[in-house]
């Protein structure tokens with residue numbers, strides 16, 4: 482039937498893409514509803530429920546009737562708890578007045594980029610990285626400029642500082658990094674971060690750093706936050722959240738840190754977009770930061786064991802260039818040898834593994850404009866039995882096909 486064009490959406494919406502990882506998760510869910518068993522390496526959230534004491538605090542808040550709007554910037558107890566976490570963890574002197582609590586890190590990404598990117602601005606986005614940054618840049622008329630990380634077989638991904646420097650033009654406004662990185666599991670070394678910051682300072686750029694995986698760091702790797710950099714207040718917008726560390730993806734709680742004098746303007750945007758983060762989630766967030774971190778530590782140790790097992794098993798395949806992730810809960814191995822040998826695309830491989838072998842991985846194209854066709858993302862946020870069985874199936878499935 483012919484429809485009136487009245488509701489045709491803004492052409493800009495055709496330029497942006499959604500979270501395609503969700504599309505593949507939906508395919509796996511459909512198979513499971515049809516009775517098929519699927520081992521999913523697709524999900525971007527911990528397979529743990531929110532620790533008990535955090536849920537208890539939310540119940541208390543509910544029973545007390547703490548159900549109204551709060552300050553847009555977040556309840557003072559939560560901003561104080563965040564400031565004291567940042568002080569304890571990184572020695573950073575962040576004032577509670579420099580924090581805006583958001584409905585998840587995703588909203589922090591949105592308001593950070595929206596507050597600074599003007600039409601025609603270029604924003605350097607490290608590739609691969611979380612899909613959302615480039616989309617928000619496009620929404621505000623900016624151009625994402627993708628700079629590839631270097632893939633080193635056996636090691637993983639490294640930030641290519643020289644390529645970043647070369648990508649800077651007179652139109653560059655901002656650089657966005659995700660550290661530890663989704664989907665590569667790489668962690669910037671202190672030297673890489675300092676090298677990048679030097680470029681930021683010399684070129685008067687803004688550095689947006691999404692550090693939502695900051696507690697998922699393995700192999701004794703030293704994680705340096707941008708809040709440890711000298712004069713971060715002149716250049717940095719810092720993003721973090723509760724979704725991953727405390728298994729609170731459904732609670733919608735994150736935060737943005739920026740210098741005090743820019744906060745009122747960003748708050749005008751924030752109040753217009755979401756009024757405030759959920760009141761009950763904010764109370765739970767205080768309990769998360771101030772309560773027992775034992776469950777977080779246990780989860781992270783378990784994730785490190787899974788990463789090791791995944792790495793060991795995938796390394797048995799001559800077609801998978803696996804490496805031990807340093808952080809987050811993903812590996813982004815290169816599988817191009819296999820694809821070339823059998824003449825498949827990365828999507829063909831994902832469908833082959835899902836429909837013929839019952840294992841879900843996400844095609845690299847969901848995270849990378851430049852190298853997505855050669856990699857898959859494997860999330861090890863699933864129990865150890867699944868990691869062992871699923872990775873063995875992958876190795877065997879590739880062998881069966883390629884001989």
Ligand SMILES: Cc1ncc(COP(=O)(O)O)c(C=O)c1O
Nearest residue numbers: 525585586587611663722724735
């Ligand atoms: C790098 C990164 N940033 C932000 C988010 C979104 O986090 P939130 O649930 O706090 O909105 C994700 C979720 O996958 C992520 O991987």
